[in-house]
Structure formats: C-alpha cells, structure tokens
Amino acid sequence: MKTEVAIARVRADVAALHAELVRYGLVVWTGGNVSARVPGADLFVIKPSGVSYDDLAPENMILCDLDGTVIEGTPGSDRSPSSDTAAHAYVYRNMPDVGGVVHTHSTYAVAWATRGEEIPCVITAMADEFGGPIPVGPFAIIGDDSIGRGIVETLTGHRSRAVLMQNHGPFTIGATAKDAVKAAVMLEDVARTVHVAAQGGPLIPIPQDAIDGLYARYQNVYGQATDDRR
Amino acid sequence: MKTEVAIARVRADVAALHAELVRYGLVVWTGGNVSARVPGADLFVIKPSGVSYDDLAPENMILCDLDGTVIEGTPGSDRSPSSDTAAHAYVYRNMPDVGGVVHTHSTYAVAWATRGEEIPCVITAMADEFGGPIPVGPFAIIGDDSIGRGIVETLTGHRSRAVLMQNHGPFTIGATAKDAVKAAVMLEDVARTVHVAAQGGPLIPIPQDAIDGLYARYQNVYGQATDDRR
Amino acid sequence: MKTEVAIARVRADVAALHAELVRYGLVVWTGGNVSARVPGADLFVIKPSGVSYDDLAPENMILCDLDGTVIEGTPGSDRSPSSDTAAHAYVYRNMPDVGGVVHTHSTYAVAWATRGEEIPCVITAMADEFGGPIPVGPFAIIGDDSIGRGIVETLTGHRSRAVLMQNHGPFTIGATAKDAVKAAVMLEDVARTVHVAAQGGPLIPIPQDAIDGLYARYQNVYGQATDDRR
Amino acid sequence: MKTEVAIARVRADVAALHAELVRYGLVVWTGGNVSARVPGADLFVIKPSGVSYDDLAPENMILCDLDGTVIEGTPGSDRSPSSDTAAHAYVYRNMPDVGGVVHTHSTYAVAWATRGEEIPCVITAMADEFGGPIPVGPFAIIGDDSIGRGIVETLTGHRSRAVLMQNHGPFTIGATAKDAVKAAVMLEDVARTVHVAAQGGPLIPIPQDAIDGLYARYQNVYGQATDDRR
Numbered sequence: 001m002k003t004e005v006a007i008a009r010v011r012a013d014v015a016a017l018h019a020e021l022v023r024y025g026l027v028v029w030t031g032g033n034v035s036a037r038v039p040g041a042d043l044f045v046i047k048p049s050g051v052s053y054d055d056l057a058p059e060n061m062i063l064c065d066l067d068g069t070v071i072e073g074t075p076g077s078d079r080s081p082s083s084d085t086a087a088h089a090y091v092y093r094n095m096p097d098v099g100g101v102v103h104t105h106s107t108y109a110v111a112w113a114t115r116g117e118e119i120p121c122v123i124t125a126m127a128d129e130f131g132g133p134i135p136v137g138p139f140a141i142i143g144d145d146s147i148g149r150g151i152v153e154t155l156t157g158h159r160s161r162a163v164l165m166q167n168h169g170p171f172t173i174g175a176t177a178k179d180a181v182k183a184a185v186m187l188e189d190v191a192r193t194v195h196v197a198a199q200g201g202p203l204i205p206i207p208q209d210a211i212d213g214l215y216a217r218y219q220n221v222y223g224q225a226t227d228d229r230r
Numbered sequence: 231m232k233t234e235v236a237i238a239r240v241r242a243d244v245a246a247l248h249a250e251l252v253r254y255g256l257v258v259w260t261g262g263n264v265s266a267r268v269p270g271a272d273l274f275v276i277k278p279s280g281v282s283y284d285d286l287a288p289e290n291m292i293l294c295d296l297d298g299t300v301i302e303g304t305p306g307s308d309r310s311p312s313s314d315t316a317a318h319a320y321v322y323r324n325m326p327d328v329g330g331v332v333h334t335h336s337t338y339a340v341a342w343a344t345r346g347e348e349i350p351c352v353i354t355a356m357a358d359e360f361g362g363p364i365p366v367g368p369f370a371i372i373g374d375d376s377i378g379r380g381i382v383e384t385l386t387g388h389r390s391r392a393v394l395m396q397n398h399g400p401f402t403i404g405a406t407a408k409d410a411v412k413a414a415v416m417l418e419d420v421a422r423t424v425h426v427a428a429q430g431g432p433l434i435p436i437p438q439d440a441i442d443g444l445y446a447r448y449q450n451v452y453g454q455a456t457d458d459r460r
Numbered sequence: 461m462k463t464e465v466a467i468a469r470v471r472a473d474v475a476a477l478h479a480e481l482v483r484y485g486l487v488v489w490t491g492g493n494v495s496a497r498v499p500g501a502d503l504f505v506i507k508p509s510g511v512s513y514d515d516l517a518p519e520n521m522i523l524c525d526l527d528g529t530v531i532e533g534t535p536g537s538d539r540s541p542s543s544d545t546a547a548h549a550y551v552y553r554n555m556p557d558v559g560g561v562v563h564t565h566s567t568y569a570v571a572w573a574t575r576g577e578e579i580p581c582v583i584t585a586m587a588d589e590f591g592g593p594i595p596v597g598p599f600a601i602i603g604d605d606s607i608g609r610g611i612v613e614t615l616t617g618h619r620s621r622a623v624l625m626q627n628h629g630p631f632t633i634g635a636t637a638k639d640a641v642k643a644a645v646m647l648e649d650v651a652r653t654v655h656v657a658a659q660g661g662p663l664i665p666i667p668q669d670a671i672d673g674l675y676a677r678y679q680n681v682y683g684q685a686t687d688d689r690r
Numbered sequence: 691m692k693t694e695v696a697i698a699r700v701r702a703d704v705a706a707l708h709a710e711l712v713r714y715g716l717v718v719w720t721g722g723n724v725s726a727r728v729p730g731a732d733l734f735v736i737k738p739s740g741v742s743y744d745d746l747a748p749e750n751m752i753l754c755d756l757d758g759t760v761i762e763g764t765p766g767s768d769r770s771p772s773s774d775t776a777a778h779a780y781v782y783r784n785m786p787d788v789g790g791v792v793h794t795h796s797t798y799a800v801a802w803a804t805r806g807e808e809i810p811c812v813i814t815a816m817a818d819e820f821g822g823p824i825p826v827g828p829f830a831i832i833g834d835d836s837i838g839r840g841i842v843e844t845l846t847g848h849r850s851r852a853v854l855m856q857n858h859g860p861f862t863i864g865a866t867a868k869d870a871v872k873a874a875v876m877l878e879d880v881a882r883t884v885h886v887a888a889q890g891g892p893l894i895p896i897p898q899d900a901i902d903g904l905y906a907r908y909q910n911v912y913g914q915a916t917d918d919r920r
Contacts, residue, residue: 024718028254028419029412031355105355105419111427114352116434122804124831124858125721125795141354141440142447167436168354182719189718189795195430197801200885204806206857210831217832258484258649259642261585335585335649341657344582346664371584371670372677397666398584425660488714488879489872491815565815565879571887574812576894601814601900602907627896628814655890 003041010036010045010177011058011075017181018047018056024185026106027053033082036100036177037092042066044092048079066093083142090148091173095156100177102184105169108191112136113164119194121211122203126190131159131215134187139166147171159215162187233271240266240275240407241288241305247411248277248286254415256336257283263312266330266407267322272296274322278309296323313372320378321403325386330407332414335399338421342366343394349424351441352433356420361389361445364417369396377401389445392417463501470496470505470637471518471535477641478507478516484645486566487513493542496560496637497552502526504552508539526553543602550608551633555616560637562644565629568651572596573624579654581671582663586650591619591675594647599626607631619675622647693731700726700735700867701748701765707871708737708746714875716796717743723772726790726867727782732756734782738769756783773832780838781863785846790867792874795859798881802826803854809884811901812893816880821849821905824877829856837861849905852877 017034021027030053035046045061062081063071068089070077082088088101112119112134119134121127126134137154140146151171154163161183162172170187174180197203247264251257260283265276275291292311293301298319300307312318318331342349342364349364351357356364367384370376381401384393391413392402400417404410427433477494481487490513495506505521522541523531528549530537542548548561572579572594579594581587586594597614600606611631614623621643622632630647634640657663707724711717720743725736735751752771753761758779760767772778778791802809802824809824811817816824827844830836841861844853851873852862860877864870887893 029415105353105423107419107423107426110353110355110423111430114424114427114433115431117431122857123795123800125800139434139436139440141444143443167352167434185719189797193795193797193800194804195426196797196885197804199429199889200801201805201807203804204829204857206829210829213833214831259645335583335653337649337653337656340583340585340653341660344654344657344663345661347661369664369666369670371674373673397582397664425656429659489875565813565883567879567883567886570813570815570883571890574884574887574893575891577891599894599896599900601904603903627812627894655886659889 003038003043006038006040007043007045007063008058010038011061011063013177014045014047014061015056015058017177018053020181020185021102021104022053024188026104026184026188028105032102032104033084033088034100034102034177034181035082035085035088035092037098038063039099043071044088046085046088047082048076049082051079064089084147086142086145087147087151087171090145091151091171094148094152095173097175098173098180100174100180102172102174102177102180103169104184104188106184106188106191108195109134109162109164109170109188110168111195112191113166113169116166118164119191120203120205122194122197122206123190124206124210124214125186126194127206127211127214128218129183129186130162130190131219132211134160134162134164134190137163137165137171140168233268233273236268236270237273237275237293238288240268241291241293243407244275244277244291245286245288247407248283250411250415251332251334252283254418256334256414256418258335262332262334263314263318264330264332264407264411265312265315265318265322267328268293269329273301274318276315276318277312278306279312281309294319314377316372316375317377317381317401320375321381321401324378324382325403327405328403328410330404330410332402332404332407332410333399334414334418336414336418336421338425339364339392339394339400339418340398341425342421343396343399346396348394349421350433350435352424352427352436353420354436354440354444355416356424357436357441357444358448359413359416360392360420361449362441364390364392364394364420367393367395367401370398463498463503466498466500467503467505467523468518470498471521471523473637474505474507474521475516475518477637478513480641480645481562481564482513484648486564486644486648488565492562492564493544493548494560494562494637494641495542495545495548495552497558498523499559503531504548506545506548507542508536509542511539524549544607546602546605547607547611547631550605551611551631554608554612555633557635558633558640560634560640562632562634562637562640563629564644564648566644566648566651568655569594569622569624569630569648570628571655572651573626573629576626578624579651580663580665582654582657582666583650584666584670584674585646586654587666587671587674588678589643589646590622590650591679592671594620594622594624594650597623597625597631600628693728693733696728696730697733697735697753698748700728701751701753703867704735704737704751705746705748707867708743710871710875711792711794712743714878716794716874716878718795722792722794723774723778724790724792724867724871725772725775725778725782727788728753729789733761734778736775736778737772738766739772741769754779774837776832776835777837777841777861780835781841781861784838784842785863787865788863788870790864790870792862792864792867792870793859794874794878796874796878796881798885799824799852799854799860799878800858801885802881803856803859806856808854809881810893810895812884812887812896813880814896814900814904815876816884817896817901817904818908819873819876820852820880821909822901824850824852824854824880827853827855827861830858 137150172183367380402413597610632643827840862873
C-alpha cells in the first residue's frame, strides 16, 4: 500500500518534470525522457515512447521493473515505454544511489558529444554543479545494454552527474528525478556558454584547488536546509 | 460525401499544424506553409498566401487540385493559395506516397542551403530520423515546375524526407502532413546542432552500418503501435 | 474631423505594432520604436521615450508634426517622444511615399552594422523582400539631422527598405508602418541566417537576373489582392 | 514605521524584478539574484538561496543588514539568503549611491568573462548605456569578501555599472534595483551583439569623443522627466 502511494507520487513528479525540459528548450517534438526510481521498490517510472509533451499526464507514465519490463495491468501499460528504457534500467540496476535519470538531445551538449570533446570546467557555476569537466561516454547504439553500460562506466566515481554519449547526446543522473533534470538544464547552460566563450578565443582555466573548493562548498551549503542539497 | 468529411478533417489538420511551425520558431511573419493531400481524392489543402499565422483557421485553408488550381466555390477560394503551391502540387502528382509537404525558411537549414552543403549524418537522432545526410537540391526559382522537380528528383529513392533547396530553404515530405511537419522540426534541430558542433572543430563520423541499423530500427519499432511509425 | 479619425487609427496601429517587435525578439527593455504618418496630414505618431513595452497604449503614443515637434494638448503630449523622433521626422519630410518607419537594435542586424558590412543577397527570400543587399549607412550620432539624412541618402533610389546605420543599427521604412515592421522582422531574419551561413564557409551567390526576377515577381504577385503588396 | 512601509515596497520590487531576469533569459533554474537597498535604513532585501523563480513572492524575500546578516523574526528569515549575499552586502557598505545589485550567469556575458576579455564599446547603444567598455573584474571565489571587493574596485570611478567577474559572470549596480536589472539586460544584449559581430570579422571602433557625447546625452536627456534618468 505504501508502495502504491509512492508510485502515484512518482508518476506525478515524472509527468511534471517533463515540462521543465520544454521550458528550458532541451527537447523538440517527442524527444527526451525523464525517469524516476520508486523509493523502496525495485521499480521506476518513465515516459511513454513517441508521445507529445502536451499529452504527458501521470496516468500515461509507464511503470517498469529494473530490467525495463513494463508492469502489466498498471496505468499506461498498454503503451510502449521510451525507447531509452533499457539504458535507464541499466543505470538503476547498477547505481543504487541514483533516483532519477534524464536524457535529452539538447543542442549544445550534443554538439560537444558530436566532436567527442569533454566540456572543460572554466566557469565557477560549473565547478559548483559538476565539480570538473563533463566527460564523454563511448559511442554506443540502442538495442542492448551498451548505452547503459557506457553511462555507468563513465559516471561511476566521477563528480559529474552528466555524461555526453558520443554522437548521441547527454544523460544525467541525480539523487532524485528533479536533481537529474536540474543537471540536464545546467549542463546545456554550461555547454552553450563554454561553446560561445571558446568561439571568441582562448579560455582561462580555473585552478584545480578552486574547482575543488567550489564543488565542496556547493554540495554542502547551497540552497535551503530543507532542500535537496543540489 | 466521404470526401467532404475528409476535406474538413484535412482543413483542420493543416490549420492546426501551422501552429507547430510557430511553436518551434521555423517561420516568421507569413513565411512557410504546410499542405496535406486529401485521402482518396486528387486534391490537397494548403495555406493562403501572405496571411498571418494568427489568422489561420480551417475555413481559410485553400483546396486545390493536383495541378495547384484552386477549387472554385469552396471555402477560402476567394483568396490566393501559397505562392509555393505549384511546388507542393508537383510533389503530390509525382510522389503518390506523399501525404504532406512543408516548406519553411528556418534559419539553420537555410544556412546550409546557402552554402549548397549537405548536412552530414553525425548524430544518432539524425540517423534515426533521416537515415543519412540531408541532401541539397538544385537552385530553382519560382514561376514554373523547377522547384517541384528539384524536390522530387532529389528525394526520390533517398531515405531523407528533407531537401535543402540551394539558396532557398528546406522542403520536407511525409506520409502525412504531421509527419512532414515533424521532419521540418527535426531538420532544423539537426541543422542547428551540426552547425554548432562544426564551429567547434572536427566532427566524428558515424559508421555507415550503425546509421543503417539505427534507421531500420527507428522506422520499425519507435513510438506507439497505433501511431504513425515516424 | 476626418483627420481626427485617421489619428485615432494610427495611434492604435502604432501601439499594436510595437508588440510585433517584442514577439520577434527585436527589442529589449524600452529600446526600439515604430512610427506612422497620419494619412492626409503633415503629422506622424511615435512611441514615447523610455517607456516599457507593457505600457504602450494608443493614448500614450505621441503626435508630432513633420519637424518632430510634439502637438501640444493632444493625448500623450505631456511625455517626451522617442529620442529617435528627429530621424523619423527627417524621413517623413524627405520621402513622401514613406508611411512608416521602424528602428530597432536587433542583434544580427546590429552585428553587420558594427562591421560596416552590407548583407549580401544570397537567399531567395531576401531577393523577394529587399531586391538585393542590405546597404550600410554612415556613422552618425544623435543630436541633429545626420541620422535622418544618412537614412534618406542611403535608401533613396535603393530597392532595400532597410539600412544598417554603422555602429548603430537598422532603420526600416515602408508604405505603411506594418510594412516597415515587416521589413524589420525580415531584416533580422536574413541578417541572422546569412551570418550563420557565412560562419560555415563560402556562400553561393545568386545570379543578378534571378534576384531581379524574384524581386519583380514578389512586389507584384505575392499575397492577397486586397493586401498591401509587400 | 516609515521604514516598515519602505521595506514592504522593496520586498515587492525585488520579488517582481526577478521576473525580468526570466523574461530576458538571463537565468536558469534558481541561478541569479536581485537585491535592493531599503531607502533610509542600513538594510537590503535579497532573494532566498536555491528557490525556484516560480516561488518568489514578497514575503519570501529576505531582509539583511549591511553585513549580510539576516534580520531575525522578519518574513523569510527562516530561509537562507542567496549565496551571493556577502558580495551584495559589500557593495552596499562601500558604494553608498548604489540602490540595487544584480547577479546573473547570462550566457554571453559569462563567455566574455571566461576569456577575461572586456567588451569593447563599438555600438552606440553601449556608449549610451555604459559610456565605454564593460570591464573585467578579478578571479575571486565565494567564501569571503573577495567578490564584493573585486566588484567595488572595478566599478569605482568607472562609467560602467556592469562588471564581468572573471570565470564567473556579471554583476551590475544601479541607483535602484530596476536600474541594476536594466543594466543586466542591456549588458547581455551588448555582450551577445558584440560577440556575434566579432565572429564575422573586424569591428569598427567608435571615436572616443562620440562615445563621450553619447554617454553624456543619454544620462541627461533620455526617458521621461519623471523617470529615473537611466
């Protein structure tokens, strides 16, 4: 019963968080997806495949187990989940602290990914949020676990909760789905800003100890005491 | 009678789909146009010429035969159809599987067209959607069938349902008008992303077999079973 | 009495047309201004200086004579007119066919102006609308007639109804204020598109006879018979 | 009692002005902050830390003394103020004519800051508003007074009321918070325009006497007599 309540809340959260992807211009048409783990259960909720952002209601979200299999008989289970469901499931199976996963094709993040170039940490806000450069993950195509494995291998032990999958685009993770959405928003912001900056000439590096100090402070003291720290 | 119902539905679809061009920033002022074939009839519906996007209602859409001649006595027939009507008509006459045509002057697609440069397929989403590069069509000016012929000759036998007419801009086709609108939206998205990526340095190519695999999968399994596959 | 009606209509038009500058992102804060000649009178209506776009109502618009002097005792006459009023007035005095003038600091048009570089006519939509390149006007600063004179000298006998005043920004003219607003919108669109295109490599020129043909056709046959031809 | 009224008005102003940062695209997520000095008191009002722009109401704004200490028992005092509060406080303590301070991470301003490059004054609107180039402040990280000191040292005696803190982003000051917000909006506009202009080739300088003349005029005659001059 407790799980039912948790599922209902996660459905509502995931449906609502998709609107943030639209608000910040990270997605077009039906691209992009947000998922969230159901607290206290081996389940997650994800967006259906190929459905307009205008039609995303809690009851259309799809409940899956951690293998990415749709739970039959639940609301939305007559539809196919996002084609990226396998990648999300792989992350939840292998990164137990991750509560949310987001995937977009946001313009500037994809641009870096298409060059296979990590985004250097040259902005203090990036040091705050990501603690260093945004890493590039391997080229991997849909159809097996290679995308999920690429995400997990790149982000495990890395401060960044965003990875640029080569020639594909960004995946972000977070303690919650909202945190992963924030990472997707901030990632595109830094991807765009560092791109624009680099078009104009050489960038000034930030000393590593300053990056370390900013990251440590931001993880501990930013925001309200009652908020998720990120 | 069945045709009357079909025409009414197509008028409503075409009017509504123009809003997507505005939503995604593909058009300014009165530029751009969407048309749709009337199923089961040698007719199509298209936007009037030089009319504001705020004034596009179903009854203002214009019904034409496949020569691009306005059907007298039908709603909207007192107005001139889009100045690109001849090009749309040529496509419908020569590509029987095409149910919708879209033309815009979206910024990044026009930029590639102005250099006469095809957009290389370096993003997995582009492989999914277009199956390879976006081709360039010939320089052709309005006034005869040369634009229509350029579209048809470039896209016949090509996976891409988007063509960049040199120094002019993109035309997209689709099984339905919605599909052609989606192609116009995705085209501008990839045109912008690949432009931005290329500004930063060399792009990593995607192996041809990966492009082929992504395209085959996307045409067959993406989206909901009840949806248009695209 | 007839003039009173005309003034009222012009006030409403000018107030409403400012919203188009906002809609198309051509202005920020209180920058930019639209004016319109009162048909059949030596008068024009212009935006007040330094007033928010949220507060532009017909009764706030300011009525001036063709020297740019505010007509005392009319609505809005307790406020100062746009600081560009002298330039608008100069145009109305010296170009009798001009019914509307628009000035903005739209990003891409200003960028070309800051390099003193005309925008080459490499897009068919630009040939349609402007009939050739967008010319650059002289460097001139506010305070006397030098801005107005620069506009008039540059545009007299030129097909383009847009000029890029060096290091300053665009002024556009038209048969009506709506036509001048359209020119401002289309100008920024081509300024952006040609900028983006040129960032990617050499542009393909359009043959002069094709430019001439496109311009002639567009001035004569585009749009609805009942519409302003432009 | 008079102070209570002033505080209430400042709370409302500061809450409302944050919406301008969103409107002009200067901030994402919870980034950016506006503060305003309470007239006639050693107090200022600032945004809470890490709170969504959708949730900014007057009663959520936080009242601080000029050391940046939250005034206990006042509305909002149960929350943490912006993490940039110390920098704002330093400015109020050291620049008595400053009535408002704004900080954002707006894209183009941050881009110049990341190269440590001042923005040259090549646009007349920039001469009007800032009277010359936008200067760069030192690299300084959060945690002590070094950001505030960098702002004050850079802007004291400078015409510009905007500074680009290296690798960090812009801070703007003004006689009022609205004036500081206007400076933040105009700064991003010129940062973007000059960036775009410079991508296309060499920029034409504006002679120093023209810059001086434009700045003098704009500070004295622009806008309505009843308005803040800026």
